[in-house]
């Protein structure tokens with residue numbers, strides 16, 4: 199067999215076996231987050247919130263909701279990863295904002311709130327957030 203061909207087969211073997219290892223060794227981890235959103239001290243209802251697992255290339259959506267009448271929301275999700283998951287909460291709002299698109303606030307969920315297994319043991323409560331405030335992690339988002 200020509201050596202380039204056997205090298206190719208070897209590389210293909212390495213790639214496929216590492217994919218298998220990732221799937222088999224990944225730990226199923228779960229996370230839950232809740233809170234209350236306010237706009238100028240009033241409940242901010244119908245605000246889009248998303249729970250993402252942060253990835254190097256493309257974040258993976260774990261859950262998506264809208265806040266209720268009273269501004270509250272609750273979301274949860276799970277994902278298998280070899281390393282500890284990096285979940286984050288994104289809030290998309292137009293509180294005190296007239297521009298095109300929406301304002302996006304990103305909040306990382308602390309590692310302490312990640313559970314090994316399918317069902318989150320704890321809920322990360324972000325408390326009350328007034329969307330009228332200025333946040334350092336805030337950006338404008340047109341694709342969400």
Ligand SMILES: *[C@@H]1O[C@H](CO)[C@@H](O)[C@H](O)[C@H]1NC(C)=O
Pocket residue numbers: 232233234270271272321323
């Ligand atoms: C968030 O979850 C905690 C713990 O389950 C609960 O005590 C709290 O009332 C919840 N808050 C909201 C706004 O849902």
